[in-house]
Amino acid sequence: MANTPHSLPDRINVVIPLFNDWLAVGLLLERIQSVVDEPIRSRLAFLIVDDCSAINYETLPTGIGQSLSILRLYRNVGHQKAIALGLAYLADQPDQHPTIVMDSDGEDRPEDIGKLVQRSVEQPGHVVFAHRSKRHESLVFRSFYIVYKSVFRLLTGKVITFGNFSLVPATQLRKLAHVSEIWNNYPGGVIRSRLPYTAIPLERGRRLAGESKMNFVSLVLHGLSAVSVLIDTTAVRLALFCVLMVVVSIFGIGILMYLKFFTNTSIPGWTSYLTTSFLIVILQAFLISLLLVFIVLSYRIQPQFVPARQFKDFIERLEKVY
Template sequence: MKKYIILIPVYNDWQSVFKLIQNIDLQLSDEIVDILIVNDASTEKYEENLTGISRIKSVKIINLNNNGGHRRAIATGLKYCKDNLEFDYVIPMDGDGEDRPEELKEFFNKAKMNSDVVTAVRVKRSEGALFKILYFFHKIITLILSGKMVRFGNYSCLSKNAVNKLLSDGAIWLSFSGAVTKHFPNHDFIHSHRGPRYFGPSKMSLFKLIIHSLNISVVFKDTLFIKIGLLITGFAILAYYLSYYFLILCLFSWIFLILVVFLGAEDDLKKLESSSANIKSLDSLYSR
């Protein structure tokens, strides 16, 4: 029987995480499932609330020294799983309720067919109209810059082979969905309905969404460099033959190129390989 690890990054949102774990337990039958929470240097202490669970095998928490954001917490958790745990599949999952536990069954079914990578492609979202519009533009910007249509987030099901491949370079340190798209362009998928947050408003601001789009695109920086180079050349030619005003667009293209180089520095295998040094402790909350 296949062994699953559900990997949940969290920063302070403990109430949601413990509710999520209880809801995950309700969706299990005979699957072997361990929960691994990556505590991304939360400033708030948690009050354990795991009453009523009976199907989950264990719940553990990796406590990190320094906050690095969800993408680095997931990368650190994947490396910890690879180095220390036995598993067949890892399922990264946001802890706020937006990744619905009801869809785990579909992941399990795909795993039974030995799919290497399965992502949750969102076909319905629970946010307001403004966020849906912004998210649409996020997908379009990512498509224009990278040439890839990325329609999924962290919620996915990764085989041991896939985890090893994702950890073979630094792309996952920069962007989880970008790294998956890079290494597994023809991966399997399920249709996902984005659930409502259990508690509190979304923490995804417009600025974070823009950086998220850029990080995905920078994973494909070779393609991006070519596109920016063509823009700079084109604007320079237009400035020479038509109007010096095109030099302003040429300047913005250079600034964007510098930004891409800056963000691309996070595509760093050494940082990924040394991420275990950021682990402060391991807490075991539940075991049966």
């Protein structure tokens, strides 16, 4: 299906979470002006979610798209929560429009905005993510990112190959704003919400200015937040692993008892040592399973933060640039 002005919505919101990256976001807007086709560019309405930056912008490009506004937050809440607040603010508006989520540093390439829009036209009602087909980080970072994806799949049974760069259709925006899990991790929240989603392979760009704030510690925290979104599934998988360890330990004790009492192959001293080790494994597995049960029960009874209902508590003001 070809992208024609008639097949495009009248307005496309662009949520850009930002913390101190004013130079980069200025360059990003200029790049959007130069590389995004006019039929799409003229429909863009930018909402920069200022995550309580320590500095302010000196100047920002104007006349790009329909509008540019800055949503000022009272306090720093982090990248994922800033996205959730931006989505909740737009979901609270009288009219709903497709909404693109992209980073402020340029690593989400403006050239790919049209591809997200095109896929959304082809698959209406689906959240469209950018699957990273190529990355430009260091080898160490990419290696740990592969480990993160593998661990996420092992613990949750889900495959996550995408980040924040995405397009939320207008029909799904308010539903997504009521998903409490996007407060901790936006991609994981979409997976948890069971809203239909798809992904297209797109290359990750390079930072336009400044230095990346993502490091090993940030990646670990990001991974933990993604896993926490699916804590109940993770807990069940860990509990099943504990059950497996108990079964293996009991089987091991049975073999040791058989060797000790019915054969002459047991080694003096080793039987009691290994039996004690297996009993310790059984006790630890039981305690871990009990802890997981309490964690899941506690998670289920605690009131959840719903961005659509509580976002106003974090918003200081809306500042219109043009």
